[in-house]
Structure formats: C-alpha cells, structure tokens
Amino acid sequence: MPLIIITGxxxxxxxxxxxxxxxxxxxxxxxxxxVSESDLVIKGGFIKNDFYMDSKKEKAIRGEIRSAVQRTLNSRDVLIVDGSNYIKGSRYELYCLSKLYKTPQCTIQCDLPVEHAWLMNSGRDEGEQYSRDTFDALILRYETPNNKNRWDSPLFAVTPDDKLPLEDIYHSLYSVDAPKPNMSTQSPAVSATNYLYELDRISQEIVNAIITADQMGITSDIKLPSYDLIIERSTSAAQLTRLRRQFLTYSKMHQVELNQIAQLFVQYLNKSI
Structure with a gap:
C-alpha cells in the first residue's frame, strides 16, 4: 500500500x-x-491526557503502529497513518518500512499556529480536550517535518483554510517508480555464519563508546576511530538501548553485509537522535 503519514x-x-x-x-x-493512533490509545484502555504524559505507554503504542504498518503495507492500495507522528525517528522508521516493501510514501503536515490549535482544542467536548499541560508538552516535543529529509519527502503542508492537493498527492503515490531498496532494507543473497554475533558486538561497542564519551563531557561530534565514523550528538543510555534494540530487530530480519553494520547503525542513530 502506498503510505501516507499524517503529522501535526x-x-x-x-x-x-x-x-x-x-x-x-x-x-x-x-x-x-x-492506522489510527487515537483508536489504539482507546483500545489500550488509556486516557488521552495521561497517555501522552507517560513515555512507556507512548512507546507501546508507537510499537503497535509500526507493527500494524508492517502487516498492512503492500504496493496496491493506500495506508494512512493518522496520528501526531511528532518524532522524526518514528517517521524515519515508517519510511524504512515503505522502502522495504518497495512502495511510495508521502507526508502530510497539518500546519496550524499554536494559539489557533489551542482554540480548536477548547471548542471540543470536554472529554476530548487536551489539558493545558499535555498540549504544551506535545508542542515542545513536536519535530517539524522537513522536505529536505528523504523520510519526510514529498511533504505537503496544509492549513485548515487550504484545500488538500489531492491530485498531487495521488501523483506522488501512483505516478512514480517504487523506491529502490538500499543496504539497510535489502537482504543479501548470502549471509555470514557469525552475522548475529557481529551485529550484537558492533552495535554494543558503538553504544558503549557514546556512553563513555558522554561521561567525559563529549556530547556532540563523537568520533569512533575504529570505524572512522562520527555520532552527531549523544543521548541517554536508555534511549541508546531502545534504538539499538530497534536496529537489531530490523537487521536480524533483513541482513546486511558485515562491513556495513557500523555505518548503517551510526546512520540510524544520527537520524533518530
């Protein structure tokens, strides 16, 4: 299914x-x-305002969204992911799935000034409103899509007064060639017998190097001499562990060349952090 990512x-x-x-x-x-984020929140038995203030609950729902996209994607019909999709790393993961299944994708940003969005929120039924704290927290977290990022492109930004460029969106999904898989999404014909060992070793070595640099006060442009690579900036050990786990999952399913593991993992971290 051609993939449409809704964000805002x-x-x-x-x-x-x-x-x-x-x-x-x-x-x-x-x-x-x-695939509706709101429906999954309700199905999970969560209250909206509590849900968005609990990172563990959010992580679980993001995982369900990824799983639903992976189950449903094909090259014929249309799959729409309706949700905030405010984390660029999550949008990148969905982009990787579209490449894996060789289907086009586009991003639609619902662009609205913050004060207008708050007025819209205040006009909703009380049970459907965001609290001020939750609303403000989501505004601060929102990572605006950028058409220069391949995972956000093509990007269609629309305000409530704009008409959706429906024909342009259709063209972006059905009048273009399917994306070519790259090393991070294509399985090689032959894999090394020690692939899983090397995948685990190399990714853990890189994570350890980032944590060590962070403890020394180095939080950006972290050099990895063993691989001649650079991590643009560090993050918490917990997030590094989460990102490594996600990378391992993808890489175990779709093996890459051993000499590409470090480069692809660093690329994944730089795009996700």
Missing part, C-alpha cells in the same frame, strides 16, 4: 484530513486502510 500538533485537523483522503482515494477505486 494537537487539534490541527489530522483526522479530518485523513477522512478527506479516504473519501478521495475510495472514489478512485482504491482500498484504503487507516
């Missing part, structure tokens, strides 16, 4: 745009599937 700050009209897209593509005789 709270109360910026994401679900309304999702329904508009569904209607348009249905009229084009395309099957449309929707």
């Amino acid at each position: 700050i709270p109360s910026s009209g994401k679900t309304s745009r999702t329904q508009e897209l569904k209607s348009f593509f249905s009229d084009k005789n395309k099957k449309v599937e929707i």
Whole structure:
C-alpha cells in the first residue's frame, strides 16, 4: 500500500484530513486502510491526557503502529497513518518500512499556529480536550517535518483554510517508480555464519563508546576511530538501548553485509537522535 503519514500538533485537523483522503482515494477505486493512533490509545484502555504524559505507554503504542504498518503495507492500495507522528525517528522508521516493501510514501503536515490549535482544542467536548499541560508538552516535543529529509519527502503542508492537493498527492503515490531498496532494507543473497554475533558486538561497542564519551563531557561530534565514523550528538543510555534494540530487530530480519553494520547503525542513530 502506498503510505501516507499524517503529522501535526494537537487539534490541527489530522483526522479530518485523513477522512478527506479516504473519501478521495475510495472514489478512485482504491482500498484504503487507516492506522489510527487515537483508536489504539482507546483500545489500550488509556486516557488521552495521561497517555501522552507517560513515555512507556507512548512507546507501546508507537510499537503497535509500526507493527500494524508492517502487516498492512503492500504496493496496491493506500495506508494512512493518522496520528501526531511528532518524532522524526518514528517517521524515519515508517519510511524504512515503505522502502522495504518497495512502495511510495508521502507526508502530510497539518500546519496550524499554536494559539489557533489551542482554540480548536477548547471548542471540543470536554472529554476530548487536551489539558493545558499535555498540549504544551506535545508542542515542545513536536519535530517539524522537513522536505529536505528523504523520510519526510514529498511533504505537503496544509492549513485548515487550504484545500488538500489531492491530485498531487495521488501523483506522488501512483505516478512514480517504487523506491529502490538500499543496504539497510535489502537482504543479501548470502549471509555470514557469525552475522548475529557481529551485529550484537558492533552495535554494543558503538553504544558503549557514546556512553563513555558522554561521561567525559563529549556530547556532540563523537568520533569512533575504529570505524572512522562520527555520532552527531549523544543521548541517554536508555534511549541508546531502545534504538539499538530497534536496529537489531530490523537487521536480524533483513541482513546486511558485515562491513556495513557500523555505518548503517551510526546512520540510524544520527537520524533518530
């Protein structure tokens, strides 16, 4: 399924745009599937304002979104991910899935000034409103998509007053060649017998080097002499562990050349941190 990633700050009209897209593509005789962050939150038994203030709950739902996308993607129909998608690392992971399944993708940003979004939020039913603390926290966390980033491109930014460029979106999904898989998403014909050992060893060695540098006060442009690579900036040990685990999962499923492991892991970290 060609993939459409919806993103935006709270109360910026994401679900309304999702329904508009569904209607348009249905009229084009395309099957449309929707992965809704809001529906998964409700299904998980979470209260919205509590959910977005609990990183563990958010992590679990992001994992369910990735799993749903991986199960549903194909090259024929349309899959829309309706949610905040405010973390660029999460959008990058979805982009990697689209490359893996050789299907085009695009990003639609619901662009709305913060004060307008708060007014929209205040006009909702009380049970559907974001609290001020939750709203402000999500605004601070939001990582705005950039058309220069290949995982955000092509990017269509629309305000509530704009008409969706539906034909342009259709063209970006159905009138282009499927993306070519790269080393990070394509399985090699033959894998080394010690692949899993080397994958675990190299990725752990890089994580340890970042943690050591951070303890020494080096938080950016961390050099990895063993691999002639540079980590752009550090992060917490917990996040490094999470990102390493995600990288291991992808790499075990879709093996890469042994001499590419370090480069791809560093690239993944630099894009996700």
